[in-house]
Amino acid sequence: xxxxxxxxxxxxxxxxxxxxxxxxxxxxxxxxxxxxxxxxxxxxxxxxxxxxxxxxxxxxxxxxxxxxxxxxxxxxxxxxxxxxxxxxxxxxxxxxxxxxxxxxxxxxxxxxxxxxxxxxxxxxxxxxxxxxxxxxxxxxxxxxxxxxxxxxxxxxxxxxxxxxxxxxxxxxxxxxxxxxxxxxxxxxxxxxxxxxxxxxxxxxxxxxxxxxxxxxxxxxxxxxxxxxxxxxxxxxxxxxxxxxxxxxxxxxxxxxxxxxxxxxxxxxxxxxxxxxxxxxxxxxxxxxxxxxxxxxxxxxxxxxxxxxxxxxxxxxxxxxxxxxxxxxxxxxxxxx
Amino acid sequence: xxxxxxxxxxxxxxxxxxxxxxxxxxxxxxxxxxxxxxxxxxxxxxxxxxxxxxxxxxxxxxxxxxxxxxxxxxxxxxxxxxxxxxxxxxxxxxxxxxxxxxxxxxxxxxxxxxxxxxxxxxxxxxxxxxxxxxxxxxxxxxxxxxxxxxxxxxxxxxxxxxxxxxxxxxxxxxxxxxxxxxxxxxxxxxxxxxxxxxxxxxxxxxxxxxxxxxxxxxxxxxxxxxxxxxxxxxxxxxxxxxxxxxxxxxxxxxxxxxxxxxxxxxxxxxxxxxxxxxxxxxxxxxxxxxxxxxxxxx
Numbered sequence: 001x002x003x004x005x006x007x008x009x010x011x012x013x014x015x016x017x018x019x020x021x022x023x024x025x026x027x028x029x030x031x032x033x034x035x036x037x038x039x040x041x042x043x044x045x046x047x048x049x050x051x052x053x054x055x056x057x058x059x060x061x062x063x064x065x066x067x068x069x070x071x072x073x074x075x076x077x078x079x080x081x082x083x084x085x086x087x088x089x090x091x092x093x094x095x096x097x098x099x100x101x102x103x104x105x106x107x108x109x110x111x112x113x114x115x116x117x118x119x120x121x122x123x124x125x126x127x128x129x130x131x132x133x134x135x136x137x138x139x140x141x142x143x144x145x146x147x148x149x150x151x152x153x154x155x156x157x158x159x160x161x162x163x164x165x166x167x168x169x170x171x172x173x174x175x176x177x178x179x180x181x182x183x184x185x186x187x188x189x190x191x192x193x194x195x196x197x198x199x200x201x202x203x204x205x206x207x208x209x210x211x212x213x214x215x216x217x218x219x220x221x222x223x224x225x226x227x228x229x230x231x232x233x234x235x236x237x238x239x240x241x242x243x244x245x246x247x248x249x250x251x252x253x254x255x256x257x258x259x260x261x262x263x264x265x266x267x268x269x270x271x272x273x274x275x276x277x278x279x280x281x282x283x284x285x286x287x288x289x290x291x292x293x294x295x296x297x298x299x300x301x302x303x304x305x306x307x308x309x310x311x312x313x314x315x316x317x318x319x320x321x322x323x324x325x326x327x328x329x330x331x332x333x334x335x336x
Numbered sequence: 337x338x339x340x341x342x343x344x345x346x347x348x349x350x351x352x353x354x355x356x357x358x359x360x361x362x363x364x365x366x367x368x369x370x371x372x373x374x375x376x377x378x379x380x381x382x383x384x385x386x387x388x389x390x391x392x393x394x395x396x397x398x399x400x401x402x403x404x405x406x407x408x409x410x411x412x413x414x415x416x417x418x419x420x421x422x423x424x425x426x427x428x429x430x431x432x433x434x435x436x437x438x439x440x441x442x443x444x445x446x447x448x449x450x451x452x453x454x455x456x457x458x459x460x461x462x463x464x465x466x467x468x469x470x471x472x473x474x475x476x477x478x479x480x481x482x483x484x485x486x487x488x489x490x491x492x493x494x495x496x497x498x499x500x501x502x503x504x505x506x507x508x509x510x511x512x513x514x515x516x517x518x519x520x521x522x523x524x525x526x527x528x529x530x531x532x533x534x535x536x537x538x539x540x541x542x543x544x545x546x547x548x549x550x551x552x553x554x555x556x557x558x559x560x561x562x563x564x565x566x567x568x569x570x571x572x573x574x575x576x577x578x579x580x581x582x583x584x585x586x587x588x589x590x591x592x593x594x595x596x597x598x599x600x601x602x603x604x605x606x607x608x609x610x611x612x613x614x615x616x617x618x619x620x621x622x623x624x625x626x627x628x629x630x631x632x633x634x
Contacts (some may be wrong), residue, residue: 060534086537094533101532106525111547120543171533241576 007075008211009058009179010327014066014072016053016062016235023051023283027053027067029235029315034079035179040205040212042222042243044258045232048279051215054173054177054232055181058213059093062085077178095125098172100182104164104189108156114167115139115152123173147198162193166200173204180205180212186221198225219262223247228315234290237309242317249333251318253295256332297322298332338572370623376616384433391426398422398581406599415605418591424505424602427583428609434584435613438499439564443557445503446510451553453507454514459522459541471517472508480505481570488576495578502567506560511558517549525541558621562614569610 016028028050035041043051056062058074060081074081076096084092098121109117118138123131139149145166147159147269156164165185172180185201186194202225205212214226221245222229229246231239231254239252250256257275264270279292280286286293292302300323307321322328352359364370383390403620404421407413415424424433453472457465465555474485475483495505522545569586571577573593578584585606 061528061532090534090536093531099529099532101525101529103525107529109526109530109544109548111550112544120530120535122534124534168529171529278498303499317618 006037007034008037008077009033009213010073010075011054011058012073014054014057014074015070016050016057016072017068017070018066019068020273020281022065024081025236025283026285027282028057029285031232031235031237033230033237033240035211035213036176037211038209039227040214040225041228041230042211042226043215043230044217044219044222046217046279048282049232050182050235050282051232053235055183055213055215057180058097058250059097059224060089061093062100091125094121094177095175097178097179097181098175098177099163100168100172100180100185102184102187104161104168107168108164110156113153113155114159115142118142118152118167118174119172121171125175138170138174141165141174144173144204145170153299161262162189162197165189165193165197167202169197169204173208173210176208178211180210181215182212183215184217185214186218187216194221201225211302219247219258231258234285236290236319237317238291238307238319239317241313245316246311249316251312251316251323251333252320253322253328254291254296256330257294259332297328359605360624360627362614364623367623367626370627371618373616373618373620373623376612377620380436380613380616382433383429386435387433391430393430395564396423396426397430397583406595408599409601415537415597416601417589418599418602419595424588424605427588427622428585428605431583431585431588431606432609433570434495434578435565435586435610436613438495438568438578438584439561442499442501442503442564442568443506443560446506446560447557449503450507450510454511455518455541455546455549455624457511458515458518459545465515465520471572472518474506475505476512478505478555480567484567484571485574485576488571493576493579495582498568498571498577501571502564506564510553510556514553518545521545521548551625554628555621555625558624559616562617565610565614565617 003053008244011031011033014028015030017087018025018027031050031054033041041145043054045051053062054260057069057072058076058081060069060074064071069082072082079092079096081089081092082179089160108114108233115135115138118141119131119134122129122137126134135152139152142152143149146169147163147166151159158168159167165188166272167183176232182201186197189197198221201212204210214221216222226243228239228242228278230237231252233254239246239250239255241249246255255276257273260273261275263272278288280293287304288301288303288305289295289298289307292298295302301324302321305321307317309317310323364547394558400422402421404413404417405419407417407421409416413423413425415428417423418427448476453468458470478563480625483505484501488497489505527540527544529582530540535544565585568577568584569589572584572586573590575590580587588601588606589610592599592606
């Protein structure tokens with residue numbers, strides 16, 4: 001990535017472990033990622049790949065105990081998040097970086113009105129506003145996400161799921177953060193509402209110039225709104241590049257497997273080809289490539305050697321040992 | 337016709353803006369049982385406050401007149417008179433003041449200690465929680481009334497000591513209720529999301545966690561007031577309560593015990609008074625919990 005671009009979030013060699021009753025669960029194992037200003041990065045992977053842990057680490061919110069950030073460096077707009085006092089962290093959270101949680105049903109406080117909950121963030125980060133002004137701003141935010149402003153005095157249970165997620169987004173964007181981390185923002189919503197919410201997020205992102213990380217396992221959402229894609233597996237990034245790189249010039253066998261598990265609308269009779277097996281137990285990761293046991297291209301080398309990350313083009317990175325052989329190609333890229 | 341209009345009005349009023357307290361009051365008003373409970377509790381509170389306006393303590397409450405002893409309920413003495421010839425009605429009403437004051441102040445005492453202790457245990461967890469809860473377990477393993485007896489006989493018999501004794505035995509249950517409530521709220525996603533927008537720990541506890549536990553705690557408190565009245569009566573019944581001749585309800589019961597065969601009204605009326613107040617407090621507490629739960633708002 002060239003230097004003239006502004007990096008708003010940079011995660012380097014992040015290692016996060018959960019230590020539960022003597023077991024060490026290796027959730028994130030050396031992950032490096034950079035987010036440029038104004039861009040949207042999709043973080044893709046199956047359940048347990050470490051996506052949410054990465055997101056929480058970006059806010060230094062990994063629950064401790066049992067979570068421990070073993071190694072790594074996280075910078076938001078040049079500020080080192082992992083070595084901050086509690087007070088500084090509180091200033092960064094919500095102001096420089098904000099997070100949208102997975103389930104809107106549970107991420108709003110049931111006994112406080114939504115207007116109060118949006119205003120709370122504004123009051124904390126912009127103390128020059130009095131509570132009335134902050135509340136007005138909160139109602140403006142509510143309008144911005146497409147909810148009538150007089151509903152600010154209502155409680156979360158009076159809203160539908162999609163509207164709750166809009167409120168959650170309004171809280172996250174209330175102080176116009178540089179970085180927005182959306183942890184599966186649409187998983188709990190039905191398809192039509194998903195589209196609406198994504199659309200709205202996209203519009204707001206363009207309006208405010210917020211850089212966004214979207215965590216998801218739906219490739220459709222990635223194709224819809226992301227500029228860059230990073231595929232995670234067992235706590236590592238195995239393929240990363242622009243949307244075009246990853247979708248049209250897929251290199252990693254796991255990414256190929258993800259695409260093969262999607263139904264093809266043009267060939268309705270084709271059988272789905274799910275990836276066999278399960279992700280390895282994060283408490284007991286294999287020595288070599290974590291995907292080797294499920295990979296049809298795996299060789300003996302894969303099982304003993306951790307794959308290196310290699311750059312295929314200026315923007316496209318893949319971590320697969322098979323590319324030691326310059327003639328290696330996965331099936332997807334053989335197709336015309 | 338009238339009903340239809342009323343219904344339409346009530347729908348309209350649901351959309352009308354109400355303050356938080358107004359909303360709770362509105363919900364409470366709909367609950368008839370709770371309103372009856374509230375009315376009775378309010379009546380008792382008024383009696384307790386104005387007891388000394390209605391009666392002169394020295395002549396009517398404490399002063400005796402043996403010529404009038406053990407008169408059955410009649411117009412002049414609606415609840416009869418006791419063995420000292422004192423009017424039971426007057427003593428019962430005046431006794432409200434003692435019973436209520438003891439109950440409320442002992443609950444206040446236990447809330448002041450138990451609530452922060454329980455909230456800290458629940459929120460901080462870890463070693464602090466472990467040690468504090470085990471100590472409270474030890475406290476709880478001693479029956480409340482026994483502990484009350486020990487404390488009163490250790491500190492001496494007085495109203496203040498009675499309050500301390502009752503309040504002390506209620507700390508443990510109050511703390512563990514608070515702790516349990518905080519524990520369920522502490523790990524919710526909205527607390528996590530509050531953290532993610534940079535709200536300080538202190539504010540999270542005060543604004544996000546405590547209000548969510550409030551309904552549980554409030555019910556616990558109203559039940560505790562009822563319990564405290566019973567505990568105070570029990571201790572007075574055993575002769576460890578307020579000093580004679582203060583007309584505390586339990587003391588009245590205890591005094592009437594000797595005449596339960598020939599003058600049963602001496603035990604029936606104080607017993608009824610205790611029962612009615614305790615029941616009203618329970619019903620009111622129940623109604624309050626429902627009214628304060630925003631999930632019940634339409």
